[in-house]
Amino acid sequence: MARVVVDVMLKPEILDPQGQAVANALPSLGIGDVSSVRIGKRIEIEFADSADLDRAKEIADRLLANPVIEDFTVRVED
Amino acid sequence: MARVVVDVMLKPEILDPQGQAVANALPSLGIGDVSSVRIGKRIEIEFADSADLDRAKEIADRLLANPVIEDFTVRVED
Amino acid sequence: MARVVVDVMLKPEILDPQGQAVANALPSLGIGDVSSVRIGKRIEIEFADSADLDRAKEIADRLLANPVIEDFTVRVED
Amino acid sequence: MARVVVDVMLKPEILDPQGQAVANALPSLGIGDVSSVRIGKRIEIEFADSADLDRAKEIADRLLANPVIEDFTVRVED
Numbered sequence: 001m002a003r004v005v006v007d008v009m010l011k012p013e014i015l016d017p018q019g020q021a022v023a024n025a026l027p028s029l030g031i032g033d034v035s036s037v038r039i040g041k042r043i044e045i046e047f048a049d050s051a052d053l054d055r056a057k058e059i060a061d062r063l064l065a066n067p068v069i070e071d072f073t074v075r076v077e078d
Numbered sequence: 079m080a081r082v083v084v085d086v087m088l089k090p091e092i093l094d095p096q097g098q099a100v101a102n103a104l105p106s107l108g109i110g111d112v113s114s115v116r117i118g119k120r121i122e123i124e125f126a127d128s129a130d131l132d133r134a135k136e137i138a139d140r141l142l143a144n145p146v147i148e149d150f151t152v153r154v155e156d
Numbered sequence: 157m158a159r160v161v162v163d164v165m166l167k168p169e170i171l172d173p174q175g176q177a178v179a180n181a182l183p184s185l186g187i188g189d190v191s192s193v194r195i196g197k198r199i200e201i202e203f204a205d206s207a208d209l210d211r212a213k214e215i216a217d218r219l220l221a222n223p224v225i226e227d228f229t230v231r232v233e234d
Numbered sequence: 235m236a237r238v239v240v241d242v243m244l245k246p247e248i249l250d251p252q253g254q255a256v257a258n259a260l261p262s263l264g265i266g267d268v269s270s271v272r273i274g275k276r277i278e279i280e281f282a283d284s285a286d287l288d289r290a291k292e293i294a295d296r297l298l299a300n301p302v303i304e305d306f307t308v309r310v311e312d
Contacts, residue, residue, distance in 0.1 A: 047113070055112075064251055065251060095218065099219040190279055190282070199271060
């Protein structure tokens with residue numbers, strides 16, 4: 001068993017209203033030093049045998065991320 | 079500026095139907111060696127000054143994760 | 157072609173921190189009369205021929221909703 | 235108390251990989267007549283007094299939807 005982690009985030013130039021909502025809510029908790037919150041996805045893929053980064057990239061590219069609006073990174077979890 | 083990353087995943091005993099959908103779709107892409115896919119959230123919090131893990135934990139606990147069904151981890155991004 | 161809509165919401169007793177974040181952010185927009193915000197999923201399923209509610213329920217039950225924490229409704233879109 | 239429902243969907247021309255994953259998984263459940271699955275958000279906003287569609291539109295526009303990639307509709311729930 002081996003785990004690959006795919007992180008999917010909206011591209012920096014794409015507005016993230018849900019992250020904005022969290023950021024806007026922070027002053028009501030007394031938190032004033034946060035300049036930005038961005039909410040993306042973290043996907044954990046378990047391979048039955050060894051981790052396969054190429055396969056994970058293909059999965060991310062076809063079923064997890066939209067390359068027009070999102071960036072993703074793929075890594076074997078330490 | 080300093081970034082804290084919060085990873086939020088459903089607890090292992092909680093079924094993740096969206097991850098299951100991705101896992102079930104993989105054979106149609108010719109991918110047969112994946113045993114599990116779990117989809118969670120990755121949140122990037124930018125602090126104006128230095129990273130504040132205690133603040134980030136408080137944000138996660140109150141606005142990002144539901145402790146009944148989700149686990150979260152907080153770390154300063156390398 | 158016929159469309160079925162599946163609405164998936166967290167059960168009322170399950171805390172929704174993302175909805176809470178939006179609710180907490182509203183006073184900063186000058187909005188004070190909202191008592192609750194809940195964020196769920198809306199899924200549109202297009203059937204090639206006629207709408208099949210039983211099929212849609214099966215899809216929701218197996219790939220869209222977790223019955224332990226979520227409720228769903230299925231309807232043919234008007 | 236009055237409830238407003240906001241439906242947020244990716245614009246039709248924007249690829250929805252999570253919906254695609256569900257669609258690709260359906261043949262493995264023996265379901266062959268679905269041509270498309272799209273996954274969006276459904277938000278329920280409870281107003282303390284009467285439903286305020288203009289307020290709900292403002293909330294959607296600023297904290298729920300990204301107008302570059304998403305469309306939303308706002309309605310008072312029947």
